[in-house]
Amino acid sequence: MVRFDDVWLRYRHAAPGEAAEALRGVSFEIEDGGFRWLTGPSGAGKTSLLKLIYLAEHPARGRIEILGTRAARLTRREAAMLRRRIGVVYQDFRLLPQLDAYDNVALPMRLARRGEAQIEADVTEILRWVGLAHRMDAHPDELSGGEQQRIAIARAVVGRPRLLVADEPTGNLDDEQAERLMVLITALNSLGTTVIVATHNNALVERHPFPRLGLERGRLVRDG
Amino acid sequence: MARRRGDLLGVRAALSRRLLPVLVGAMSFLAALALAGALACAGLAASWRGEAASALMIQVPQPDDPDAAHDATRLAAVQRALAGDPAVRGPAVMSAAEVNRLVAPWLGGDAAALGLTLPAVINAEWAGPGTPDALAARLQTLSPGTLVKTGALWAQRVAALTASLQGCALAVLAIVALVAAAVVAVATRAGLAQLRETIETVHGLGALDADIAGRFAARATWLALVGSVGGMALALPVLAWLVWLASPFTGPARPGAFVHLPPALLALAPLLPGGAAFIGWGTAQLTVRGWLRRLP
Numbered sequence: 334m335v336r337f338d339d340v341w342l343r344y345r346h347a348a349p350g351e352a353a354e355a356l357r358g359v360s361f362e363i364e365d366g367g368f369r370w371l372t373g374p375s376g377a378g379k380t381s382l383l384k385l386i387y388l389a390e391h392p393a394r395g396r397i398e399i400l401g402t403r404a405a406r407l408t409r410r411e412a413a414m415l416r417r418r419i420g421v422v423y424q425d426f427r428l429l430p431q432l433d434a435y436d437n438v439a440l441p442m443r444l445a446r447r448g449e450a451q452i453e454a455d456v457t458e459i460l461r462w463v464g465l466a467h468r469m470d471a472h473p474d475e476l477s478g479g480e481q482q483r484i485a486i487a488r489a490v491v492g493r494p495r496l497l498v499a500d501e502p503t504g505n506l507d508d509e510q511a512e513r514l515m516v517l518i519t520a521l522n523s524l525g526t527t528v529i530v531a532t533h534n535n536a537l538v539e540r541h542p543f544p545r546l547g548l549e550r551g552r553l554v555r556d557g
Numbered sequence: 558m559a560r561r562r563g564d565l566l567g568v569r570a571a572l573s574r575r576l577l578p579v580l581v582g583a584m585s586f587l588a589a590l591a592l593a594g595a596l597a598c599a600g601l602a603a604s605w606r607g608e609a610a611s612a613l614m615i616q617v618p619q620p621d622d623p624d625a626a627h628d629a630t631r632l633a634a635v636q637r638a639l640a641g642d643p644a645v646r647g648p649a650v651m652s653a654a655e656v657n658r659l660v661a662p663w664l665g666g667d668a669a670a671l672g673l674t675l676p677a678v679i680n681a682e683w684a685g686p687g688t689p690d691a692l693a694a695r696l697q698t699l700s701p702g703t704l705v706k707t708g709a710l711w712a713q714r715v716a717a718l719t720a721s722l723q724g725c726a727l728a729v730l731a732i733v734a735l736v737a738a739a740v741v742a743v744a745t746r747a748g749l750a751q752l753r754e755t756i757e758t759v760h761g762l763g764a765l766d767a768d769i770a771g772r773f774a775a776r777a778t779w780l781a782l783v784g785s786v787g788g789m790a791l792a793l794p795v796l797a798w799l800v801w802l803a804s805p806f807t808g809p810a811r812p813g814a815f816v817h818l819p820p821a822l823l824a825l826a827p828l829l830p831g832g833a834a835f836i837g838w839g840t841a842q843l844t845v846r847g848w849l850r851r852l853p
């Protein structure tokens with residue numbers, strides 16, 4: 334479960350002319366195994382909200398509960414352990430340039446010290462899912478933007494996370510790849526993973542009518 | 558399929574193979590010299606202090622004149638008194654030729670040629686407690702004008718000098734250790750800056766601080782160890798040369814001693830790479846963990 338209770342987020346170095354608060358009094362709840370689209374114009378605070386969920390920022394005010402634990406009460410070690418249960422697709426991918434596609438996807442499993450046999454089985458399977466099994470030896474700078482995005486998605490889901498957070502995961506994908514991705518995500522969702530996907534892609538949202546969280550200038554203007 | 562499992566973060570490339578070992582090597586070189594200096598001081602101090610403090614020198618002017626009781630020469634009376642004192646070991650009269658040679662530089666020529674009567678000089682070892690004041694008083698009555706000198710004052714000076722030299726050597730060791738830690742900290746920070754995005758990403762994927770810091774520390778430990786062993790390897794021949802230079806002061810080298818280095822130094826030598834490795838490990842751990850605090 335993910336629950337926000339009157340959450341405010343303030344960046345320390347707000348650009349001049351920008352609002353000091355990226356999020357203003359946001360409250361919502363996503364049940365276990367739920368799916369939410371997160372929509373809103375550019376700069377509305379979608380990435381900011383996701384950062385709070387994947388524990389990359391602390392709120393200025395309010396209460397956040399992730400997978401049943403209060404984010405503010407976590408020790409550093411507990412926070413790290415919780416992050417391992419959250420799969421994240423970053424808007425800017427964040428693949429490690431020195432690792433090839435296979436090792437990038439294997440990274441979260443290696444950090445969690447899984448066995449190499451299991452890693453090989455899972456990584457190979459997920460690379461096949463995203464259609465990049467033949468590119469597993471390529472480094473990120475040898476991959477197209479869409480291919481990098483698919484590797485980032487594979488890395489986010491390879492550990493079968495309890496919670497999947499995706500920031501514009503279809504931004505660099507064509508319609509067919511975006512649909513393939515939705516098949517993957519809804520399959521994970523139906524196996525019990527809670528999913529939240531930020532997107533500008535209205536056509537995609539209309540084809541998959543899940544409930545929506547709508548943000549505008551840091552405020553939640555739609556929930557449902 | 559051979560897959561890289563070791564260096565996930567690229568720490569190997571980020572912690573330079575050149576700069577850190579070379580600087581740590583230079584520090585180890587200096588540390589080896591300082592350590593050798595401290596040990597040499599300790600050794601010299603022990604032997605000099607012992608010899609000087611126990612040295613006893615008795616001068617008997619007009620040795621051939623009759624003594625106070627008029628039953629022997631002054632020299633014979635003093636010798637008899639010394640032989641009867643259990644605290645005096647191995648009294649030996651220096652030959653006139655030896656005394657002559659000792660004083661010639663001061664007299665500017667041969668004493669006999671100048672018509673001077675030289676005092677007799679007796680060297681002995683003082684094994685008694687405290688200073689030989691009672692002995693001096695007794696000799697004075699037997700043979701007025703007899704002087705008794707010990708090396709106690711010299712021993713004190715030697716002790717003070719060696720203590721201050723050892724203090725300097727320890728200060729050098731401490732400074733060298735601090736500089737080595739600073740070098741490791743700077744190299745680690747440079748590595749962190751280079752890998753900032755990678756570290757932020759793996760942090761976001763749930764890497765523990767201990768895991769990230771451990772990877773840097775392992776690399777820093779290895780580089781410091783390599784550098785230190787290199788620095789030691791360079792220091793040993795230099796030390797052997799210095800020991801050879803100092804041999805007139807330290808006496809003949811023990812036969813069979815490895816390149817004539819003091820055994821204590823050879824025993825302590827492995828401590829330096831060990832210390833360097835520990836400094837590398839500890840500094841890298843502290844630096845990385847401190848840096849990671851900025852991440853949520």
Ligand SMILES: Nc1ncnc2c1ncn2[C@@H]1O[C@H](COP(=O)(O)OP(=O)(O)OP(=O)(O)O)[C@@H](O)[C@H]1O
Pocket residue numbers: 344345346347348351352354355373374375376377378379380381382424
């Ligand atoms: N690190 C930061 N420091 C300061 N201000 C920031 C930072 N990140 C975002 N902001 C500001 O916070 C506001 C919300 O940004 P956010 O990235 O959450 O928007 P978004 O909805 O994800 O936009 P987009 O659709 O373009 O990705 C914006 O005004 C942005 O300028």
Ligand SMILES: [Mg+2]
Pocket residue numbers: 379380381424500
């Ligand atoms: Mg965004």
